[in-house]
Amino acid sequence: MKRLVLPAAALALALAAAPAAAQGAKITISCKRGPLPNVSIINGANWQFVESIERNYRISPIDAKAAADYVCADMSAVGNARLLRERTQRVLANYRRR
Numbered sequence: 001m002k003r004l005v006l007p008a009a010a011l012a013l014a015l016a017a018a019p020a021a022a023q024g025a026k027i028t029i030s031c032k033r034g035p036l037p038n039v040s041i042i043n044g045a046n047w048q049f050v051e052s053i054e055r056n057y058r059i060s061p062i063d064a065k066a067a068a069d070y071v072c073a074d075m076s077a078v079g080n081a082r083l084l085r086e087r088t089q090r091v092l093a094n095y096r097r098r
Helices: 002-023 047-056 061-073 081-091
Strands: none
Touching: 047 061, 061 081
């Protein structure tokens, strides 16, 4: 009897966690960083970041690119995941999640 309880409990936990994982889709924050901070060709948002915003929010491609560029423009946020997350949440606060 004990052998059946563990797989059943694991299945119940897996099914209960599935909707929560679907609701809380993650944004992939990805910024390009180069040796010269003022050169926009080597500094800015990666296309993965822009696509991640478009997948998770009801937002136009132009606004998604502008939001990603805003987040990545802050050179003081380099290596600071908390600050990057805060900037991302702030800039996307007025958009609805999918």
